[in-house]
Amino acid sequence: MPGMSDSDLAVESGKRPRRWLRRTLLGLALVIVVALVGFFTLAPGIVERGRNQVVSAKLPKVSEQTQALHDSLEIVDTHADTLMWNRDLLKRADRGHVDLPRLEDGNVALQVFSSVSKSPKGQNYDSNSADSDNITLLTIAQLQPPRTWFSLLERSLYHAKRLEDAAADSAGRLMLIRTKGDLEKLLAARAEGKQVTGGLFSVEGLQNLEGKASNVDKLYDAGLRMAGFTHFFDNELAGSMHGEKKGPLTDLGREVFDDLEQHGVIIDIAHASHPAIAEMLARATKPVVASHGGVQATCKVNRNLTDDEIRGVAKTGGVIGIGYWDAAVCKLTPAAVVDAIEHVIKVGGLQTAALGSDYDGATTVAWDTSKINVITQELIDRGHSPEEIKAIMGGNTIRVMREALPPQ
Secondary structure, three states, X not given: OOOOOHHXXXXXXXXXXXXXHHHHXXXXXXXXXXXXXXXXXXXXXXXXXXXXXXXXXXXXXXXXXXXXXXXXOOEEXXXXXXXXXXXXXXXXXXXXXXXXXXXXXXOEEEEEEEEOOOOOOOOOOOOOOOOOOOHHHHHHHOOOOHHHOOOHHHHHHHHHHHHHHHHHOOOOOEEEOOOHHHHXXXXXXXXXXXXXEEEEEEEXXXXXXXXXXXXXXXXXXXXXXXXXXXXXXXXXXXXXXXXXXXXXXXXXXXXXXXXXXXXXXXXXXXXXXXXXXXXXXXXXXXXXXXXXXXXXXXXXXXXXXXXXXXXXXXXXXXXXXXXXXXHHHOOOOHHHHHHHHHHHHHHHOHHHEEEOOOEOOOXXXXXXXXXXXXXXXXXXXXOOOHHHHHXXXXXXXXXXXXXXXXXX
């Protein structure tokens, strides 16, 4: 190079590899950043599309008369896991089963939104250890606040805040239901023709107490008004139908059970072991719910209720929410759902039948919440009266909430 000494040329030659290395490293860093952005942006949606499917199925045609009746109902669904997924509850999504626009399309008056804080790897209906968790990776992948990454309590508190924020941003279309007074305001507003849907916060498994009864107050203050004691594994409070030991309530479980009833939190026996269910039903002083599932008589899966358990729920004045997925009713048809509902009525009485979809709970269904009028049509086709349909589709659950929720 003209004008440069041999030493200058040597220095310049040494810089060239360093520049190449720097550019290469910067390029690799950019590729990694783009890949990470793509992962955190796209992966959660891809996962949900694979987990919360709506499959094509032949559904009954809904008549004008049925639609008119359906539009007059106060429909309540006692379980959906929508808060687990990174979607805007107020916007219509192209995946999953529930959002506010689709709830409005389906004329749902009140949706119970559950917090799933932990789910074991290799999840199955027979036996699961409590030593692993799928939700941690989902929580991180969805870029939820770091405090939620390794705390089950913080995950549920975050889910509660998501529901609260959605209600605040909904311009009155989504109303939080925490008291009997809130429930009556919701029903009065709907009777006046206002487009408003209630949202009640629940939890699926009290492992989120992290072994401390004092954490009940934190969850209650965040809006907790329905509580399932277990999910797919045994925890510090009770055995699960799908756990390793499947035991009864523990001492902590008994303490928390009584505390929840005193607070006005509805007890949910879904996923609990048979010994735990028997103990909870015997201990209850208020109506108890089975928020989502089926019955052994029409679908023999271990999570579904026996006839004795149906009678036990009925004795408390509670309800059994029948789900729409295969493990609850064995077939993805409105007929299978109504088969289970009719068995509940046969064993426990009309007042015990309710809906509990388990929408967005990594379930595959044949209709989302916007199309639940197919259940109304099936009930009509079976000869049920409008008053019976009103009770099944939501009236029974509203009665339970009136009896169990705190006054104000």
